[in-house]
Amino acid sequence: MDAAAAHAAGAPAGEQQAAAPRAERLNQGVHHQLNLEGMRARAVGLYKAISRIIDDFNNIARTTPGGSPKWQDVLGQFSMVSMELFNIVEDIKKVNKGFVVYPRNVNAENALILPVMLSSKLLPEMEIEETTKREQLLSGITNLPVPSQMEKLKARIDMIASACETAERVIAECRKTYGLGTRQGANLGPTLDKAQAAKIQEQEGLLRAAVNYGEGLRVPGDQRQPHSSLPSHLMEVLPSGDGAHNFGVYPKNTSTFTPNGVNTQGNAMQASGGLGRSAPSPGTAGTPNFENVSTPPMPYANSPRSGTNMMNTPSPQQHLTPQQQRQKLMQASQQQQLHAQQQQQQQLRPSAASLLAQNTVSQLQDLQGQSQQKLQVPGQQQMQYSQAQALSQFQNRQMQAARMQPGMSQSQLNQGNQLRSHLGQFTGAANSAMFTAAQASSNSQMMANIPGTMQSLQSQSILPQMQFGLTGGHPQRSHPTQMMNDQMFGMGSTNTSSMMGMQQQQQQQQQQGVYGNMQGGGQNLQQQGMVGLQNQQNQLQNQMQNPNFPQQRQQNQQ
Amino acid sequence: MECVVQGIIETQHVEALEVLLQGLSGVPKERVRVHELCLKSGPNLGVVPSEVRLLCDLAQPTPSWTIRHVGGAMRGAGAEQISVLVRTIVESKASNNVLRYFYGIGYKLDHEVLKVGFAFRFQRGAQFTVTVTSANKMPKLHATDEAVAVTPGIQLVEITAPAAANNYNDVASSVTAFCEYLAPLLHLSKPGNSTGIVLTAGAAAASLMSSGGAKTL
Numbered sequence: 001m002d003a004a005a006a007h008a009a010g011a012p013a014g015e016q017q018a019a020a021p022r023a024e025r026l027n028q029g030v031h032h033q034l035n036l037e038g039m040r041a042r043a044v045g046l047y048k049a050i051s052r053i054i055d056d057f058n059n060i061a062r063t064t065p066g067g068s069p070k071w072q073d074v075l076g077q078f079s080m081v082s083m084e085l086f087n088i089v090e091d092i093k094k095v096n097k098g099f100v101v102y103p104r105n106v107n108a109e110n111a112l113i114l115p116v117m118l119s120s121k122l123l124p125e126m127e128i129e130e131t132t133k134r135e136q137l138l139s140g141i142t143n144l145p146v147p148s149q150m151e152k153l154k155a156r157i158d159m160i161a162s163a164c165e166t167a168e169r170v171i172a173e174c175r176k177t178y179g180l181g182t183r184q185g186a187n188l189g190p191t192l193d194k195a196q197a198a199k200i201q202e203q204e205g206l207l208r209a210a211v212n213y214g215e216g217l218r219v220p221g222d223q224r225q226p227h228s229s230l231p232s233h234l235m236e237v238l239p240s241g242d243g244a245h246n247f248g249v250y251p252k253n254t255s256t257f258t259p260n261g262v263n264t265q266g267n268a269m270q271a272s273g274g275l276g277r278s279a280p281s282p283g284t285a286g287t288p289n290f291e292n293v294s295t296p297p298m299p300y301a302n303s304p305r306s307g308t309n310m311m312n313t314p315s316p317q318q319h320l321t322p323q324q325q326r327q328k329l330m331q332a333s334q335q336q337q338l339h340a341q342q343q344q345q346q347q348l349r350p351s352a353a354s355l356l357a358q359n360t361v362s363q364l365q366d367l368q369g370q371s372q373q374k375l376q377v378p379g380q381q382q383m384q385y386s387q388a389q390a391l392s393q394f395q396n397r398q399m400q401a402a403r404m405q406p407g408m409s410q411s412q413l414n415q416g417n418q419l420r421s422h423l424g425q426f427t428g429a430a431n432s433a434m435f436t437a438a439q440a441s442s443n444s445q446m447m448a449n450i451p452g453t454m455q456s457l458q459s460q461s462i463l464p465q466m467q468f469g470l471t472g473g474h475p476q477r478s479h480p481t482q483m484m485n486d487q488m489f490g491m492g493s494t495n496t497s498s499m500m501g502m503q504q505q506q507q508q509q510q511q512q513g514v515y516g517n518m519q520g521g522g523q524n525l526q527q528q529g530m531v532g533l534q535n536q537q538n539q540l541q542n543q544m545q546n547p548n549f550p551q552q553r554q555q556n557q558q
Numbered sequence: 559m560e561c562v563v564q565g566i567i568e569t570q571h572v573e574a575l576e577v578l579l580q581g582l583s584g585v586p587k588e589r590v591r592v593h594e595l596c597l598k599s600g601p602n603l604g605v606v607p608s609e610v611r612l613l614c615d616l617a618q619p620t621p622s623w624t625i626r627h628v629g630g631a632m633r634g635a636g637a638e639q640i641s642v643l644v645r646t647i648v649e650s651k652a653s654n655n656v657l658r659y660f661y662g663i664g665y666k667l668d669h670e671v672l673k674v675g676f677a678f679r680f681q682r683g684a685q686f687t688v689t690v691t692s693a694n695k696m697p698k699l700h701a702t703d704e705a706v707a708v709t710p711g712i713q714l715v716e717i718t719a720p721a722a723a724n725n726y727n728d729v730a731s732s733v734t735a736f737c738e739y740l741a742p743l744l745h746l747s748k749p750g751n752s753t754g755i756v757l758t759a760g761a762a763a764a765s766l767m768s769s770g771g772a773k774t775l
Contacts (some may be wrong), residue, residue, distance in 0.1 A: 179742075179761035200712070204566045204752055207709040207715065208738045210693050211564075212749050214596055214669035216708060224667075224699050231702045233593065233614050233621035237657050 039092060046084050053077050560682075561642040561729050562718045563737060565746035565753055569711050572690060573765030574654075576676065579688055582739055583680040590691055591616040592673045593702055595657065600664035611656055611667065619662065623652045632726075633714075642730045644657070671695060672705040675713065683732035684719040688723040688761050691716075715744055 057074075122130065141149045190198070209215035361454060567575055576587060593614040598607045613624040622676070629646030631663035637644065673690030692713045717736065721729040736748045742762035745753040756762070 177759045177761065179765070196753070200755055201711045201752065203712045204754065207566060207714055208564065208670065208713055208749065208752065210695070210708045211673075211714055214671070217669035217671055219669075219699065226626060230700055231616075233616060234657070234700055237654050544659075 042084070042088050042091075046081065046088060049084070050081055053081065076478065559644060559721045559723060559726060561644050561648045561716050561721050561726060561733050562716065562749060563746040564717075564735060564749045565691070565715045565740075565744040566712050567715055567744045567757060568755055568759065569692070569713055571743060571759050571763040572713055574759075574766040575690060575715070575740070577766045578740065578743060579678050579690075582736075583678045583682070583686075583688070584679055585680045587676045588680055589617045590673060590675045590677045590689055592691075593670065595670045595671060596668045597660050597665035599667040600666055602664045603604050609668070610660065611651075612660070621654075622631045623654060623656050625650050625656060627654045640727070641748070642733050643750075644726050644730065647720075648762050670700070671708075672702050672707075682736060684718050684721070684729040684738065686717060686733075688715070690714070715740075715746070717746065 121127075137153070138149065140150050142421060144152070210217055573724055580587065593616055593660050595612045595614070597610050597612065599609075602608075611628065613625045613626055615622045625648075627648040629648070631643050631645040647651070668745070672694040673689075673691040674694060675689060677687060677689040677691075679685070679687050690713055692710075693708045696702060696705045698704060708767075719729050719735060725728050740746065742756065743759045743766075747753045
């Protein structure tokens, strides 16, 4: 090997240069020497590495009982070694072109080697090896003709090929089941068909969208009814019932508090009930409760209604200026107020009174509230009245005698009657249908109670008279209670008596049917009157255009 | 700030994932049952609505509330190269009346979800929190007892790790490295990207769940 290498080194050097043989050769020689030296170094290094690895294997096999080197490490080292060997061989192949082994002449040195180098005969050991293999292969068929030998050999080859294929298949299947990658790297493992993959993709999209963005979890507002029983961690957190959930709609409570002032009279009652259930906030108890304050009945000592929630005493924060109150009253809608008052009445006195009665009562309440202030003591009341009052009182007494409500004391009735008369005046004009109904009911009573009076005439005349209480020229005022309130305010401020005097003259008989319900109204009236309303009185006076009662007008214009 | 990745796993393999996480983390698992309420601010609080999430931990005997605000994610070329999502997060414990407070200042309930599952919290280069939960929706408002899974067959796996502005790269690489360990069972990606399931997860799960081949100590 070394001789050949030296020859090789020398030959190209000799070939390539004709002149300057020494220096050139040295250069070329150096160049090749470097290659050679590098090759040698690398070959030696590789040899050492392999020997080291073998030693490691032996050590591991020796020291660790039953242990074996980790297959991964072994493979890694083997790959390193084989790569190194491959590189060396490649490099040598590159340089091989420059090396040609030809002895130029036969001399004593190479006479013995040359024939060996030139011969194509196998080396003896190689020859022996081949012979034995041939014998093994052709052991049973050497006596057959050559084509049959070939066929037999082909058959053997096919069998071996099929066995290899089977083995490959088994290995691949095992790889699949154990999740190992195939040798080729392509994952031929379990695949999903398109439908499954699409379904999984869709599910994944749903889940990710739901968790990250809340898609698919939003419940429309109308379906957001709170569960009947909140889970424990939310029970004490969220206020229960109304006013609790804030779903883009302002809490239920405030929805009832419309800017419509008078409307809140009844709704305020409802709302105050609602507020009473949950913790009332100061805000919600603001504006609407002003109306509430304006009409709650004064707690009347002997009234059966004292226990109801109508008895809201005005709180300091609910003070309302006259202007505001007037505006609120002006904005009232009839139905709401009617309804409210009806509710009030129902709460207070579930009597069999007709609708008119309810209406009247509410009005009477207001009136009574106003007048009650001054009517605390029956004696004092009478002193405040004008001269007409004496007549009215007489008439009242008549009615009292005629109609005693159960459970009502005489004084109450007296007071109630006085107020009711005024209220009755207002009531009928508001709703003529109800009025006629009341008339019908009260007429009979009138007949019984007030002998000697022209009831029919009175009843007919009452109609315009009752209208007096409202704006003249409007037989059916759409806001009876509103008018009531206005007038009551006017009454309440100063001259309750004057108003009452007027009305009593006209309406006493009318109100028998509704007397039973009017006690609370008186208290209401009083309350209204408390909120000093001079201006309203003036306005009320303006509304009274009925020329039939100039006297009253003058009285109102005090 | 936090680094977060999400992935999905089929419900049948959740047990195997639990075994794997148990082995990787070394800490016992924690039960997770969180009622998450997502509130959106009303118009009175500005033109752009803001979102805040209230998490009520129902796994403890006394429920505890947490406020969580999820900010915007990091954008840009640098963010594209990182395989985790880096986003700002603000979290705070709160008292019981946090819900009432937010309602009071004008927030409205946008949606709610109940997450049930388990979680592992451990330190591995960063403070990891790995949660495996099934997202449930409630047919009636706040009816946590009647919650139904949004996707019964698939559960969500989320890995989060808190980070700061100066170390989010390291945290991101830690998270990515950890995700490699979970590769046999699930693919993880940024929350907006869909990953699909690992097809060979069944085999991996089988090997995780099997007790054969292990040397008894």
